[in-house]
Amino acid sequence: MDALTPLTYKTLLSKVTETTGRPMHDPATGDLIGHAPVRSISDVDNAVRRARAAQPGWAARSDDERVQTLLHAADAVEASTEALAELLCREQGKPLNGPNARFEVGACAAWLRATAGTPLPGGTVFEDDEIHAELHYRPVGVVGAIGPWNWPMMITTWQVAPSLRMGNTVVVKPSEYTPLSVLALGEVLNSALPDDVLTVVPGEGDLGAHLTTHPDVDKLMFTGSTGTGKAIARDSASTLKRLTLELGGNDAGIVLPDVDPSKIAEGLFWGAFINTGQTCAALKRLYVHTDVYDQVCAALVEFARQMPMGPGLDEQNVLGPLQNKAQYDIVAGLVDAAIASGAKVLLGGDPANDGGGLFYPTTLVADIDNDNPLVAQEQFGPALPIVRYSDLDEAVAMANGLDVGLGASVWSADPAAARSVAARLEAGTVWINSHGGVHPMIPFGGIKGSGYGLEFGSEGLKSVSVPQVING
Numbered sequence: 132m133d134a135l136t137p138l139t140y141k142t143l144l145s146k147v148t149e150t151t152g153r154p155m156h157d158p159a160t161g162d163l164i165g166h167a168p169v170r171s172i173s174d175v176d177n178a179v180r181r182a183r184a185a186q187p188g189w190a191a192r193s194d195d196e197r198v199q200t201l202l203h204a205a206d207a208v209e210a211s212t213e214a215l216a217e218l219l220c221r222e223q224g225k226p227l228n229g230p231n232a233r234f235e236v237g238a239c240a241a242w243l244r245a246t247a248g249t250p251l252p253g254g255t256v257f258e259d260d261e262i263h264a265e266l267h268y269r270p271v272g273v274v275g276a277i278g279p280w281n282w283p284m285m286i287t288t289w290q291v292a293p294s295l296r297m298g299n300t301v302v303v304k305p306s307e308y309t310p311l312s313v314l315a316l317g318e319v320l321n322s323a324l325p326d327d328v329l330t331v332v333p334g335e336g337d338l339g340a341h342l343t344t345h346p347d348v349d350k351l352m353f354t355g356s357t358g359t360g361k362a363i364a365r366d367s368a369s370t371l372k373r374l375t376l377e378l379g380g381n382d383a384g385i386v387l388p389d390v391d392p393s394k395i396a397e398g399l400f401w402g403a404f405i406n407t408g409q410t411c412a413a414l415k416r417l418y419v420h421t422d423v424y425d426q427v428c429a430a431l432v433e434f435a436r437q438m439p440m441g442p443g444l445d446e447q448n449v450l451g452p453l454q455n456k457a458q459y460d461i462v463a464g465l466v467d468a469a470i471a472s473g474a475k476v477l478l479g480g481d482p483a484n485d486g487g488g489l490f491y492p493t494t495l496v497a498d499i500d501n502d503n504p505l506v507a508q509e510q511f512g513p514a515l516p517i518v519r520y521s522d523l524d525e526a527v528a529m530a531n532g533l534d535v536g537l538g539a540s541v542w543s544a545d546p547a548a549a550r551s552v553a554a555r556l557e558a559g560t561v562w563i564n565s566h567g568g569v570h571p572m573i574p575f576g577g578i579k580g581s582g583y584g585l586e587f588g589s590e591g592l593k594s595v596s597v598p599q600v601i602n603g
């Protein structure tokens with residue numbers, strides 16, 4: 132396949148589906164998209180064996196050759212943007228328009244290019260009359276990548292691009308909810324890559340655990356739930372794999388009393404509702420000072436009610452369905468319990484249940500206690516609880532009160548005040564007057580139950596490498 136010939140949706144779909152396998156349905160309509168292949172443990176073993184065999188040759192190429200290959204892969208992704216975005220839209224549910232499917236495919240190309248352009252880490256670490264010591268970053272070997280269903284193409288790219296740049300080969304196990312999107316991305320990337328450097332092995336049940344214990348997998352990158360992250364940490368101990376664990380969060384935002392509510396409403400909305408709330412580093416608990424509480428709530432309601440939700444192939448929609456029924460039930464259950472506890476619904480909370488797809492309406496819940504499960508648990512959908520506070524120390528304590536720490540944000544007209552609050556928050560990233568934006572040159576990772584290991588930029592390259600000191 133010529134990497135730069137744009138694939139049509141039909142051609143791409145035919146490359147990633149089989150006549151039997153796991154039936155994949157569009158969460159917006161319930162329509163059958165096609166059948167995803169279901170691979171076995173021996174297919175994982177084959178992929179790892181081929182990745183192991185291909186790795187020395189890939190690592191032996193010059194860094195410049197690997198850079199050019201990643202740039203070529205970025206061009207290939209860009210050339211097939213429309214087909215990739217349509218498949219992502221149909222399988223994941225996110226609309227084509229807005230910060231959704233086309234945006235995600237664009238981010239894949241952008242991350243490939245930025246990763247190709249990142250200066251390699253390492254260099255001279257000590258020098259005197261007798262010693263010249265250099266720190267080098269060598270390939271780990273074979274990287275296993277297990278990704279989620281919310282941003283399946285983008286997160287796979289986050290795992291694959293730095294691994295390849297550093298001379299590793301990669302075996303990807305996609306989420307069973309979005310295998311076609313990842314197979315399609317793999318298909319396009321592989322049009323630019325040598326054989327066996329990247330393999331996608333879709334399946335369900337025990338393939339992920341097999342990769343985690345496989346003696347020939349040297350590093351595992353996982354994005355998903357904290358529970359599975361803990362299982363991976365435990366199961367990988369026997370082979371002492373290096374790990375990057377990007378796990379769930381329950382990000383807090385603190386709004387200080389000096390804000391102009393109408394100016395921050397749009398940023399708050401997209402911080403919380405990007406990808407219809409199915410984003411690990413989205414705003415999931417909002418703490419608003421009592422002086423501006425009613426005004427912030429009103430501004431959010433006004434902005435939110437104008438954001439259209441519906442089937443993603445309709446270009447007017449910017450919010451879509453929940454990706455799967457299990458996630459829908461989590462969101463619905465938490466909102467119902469909040470309503471039963473006496474919290475006040477400002478918007479949404481009333482799914483139509485007309486059978487037309489997994490749509491849960493944009494929901495804003497006010498006058499809710501901090502210990503309500505809608506606040507304390509990661510709901511991972513389009514519902515935002517808004518908690519009132521009057522004492523900043525109390526707000527910081529509530530924000531820090533959970534055993535997760537992926538992202539957080541502070542909203543204020545005073546940058547110095549915002550920074551001093553930011554420094555007190557227990558989170559891997561604290562944004563000021565925005566929430567959730569990531570950049571390929573800015574390190575990203577969680578603390579506490581949100582995992583460990585940094586991605587992006589030269590820190591990301593280090594995390595898919597092993598350090599070697601040459602001292603002489």
Ligand code: NDP
Nearest residue numbers: 279306335336337338339340343355356359362378379411
């Ligand atoms: P999980 O965290 O359960 O991850 C599922 C993936 O992990 C599958 O590919 C599975 O492979 C693999 N896996 C399961 N057990 C193991 C193991 N012991 N070792 C290695 N791999 C394993 O995600 P879910 O999709 O079930 O989502 C559950 C929750 O996670 C959501 O409700 C949400 O809160 C959170 N989430 C967080 C995301 C984030 O970006 N941080 C993204 C998506 C969800 P196999 O099928 O082979 O077992």
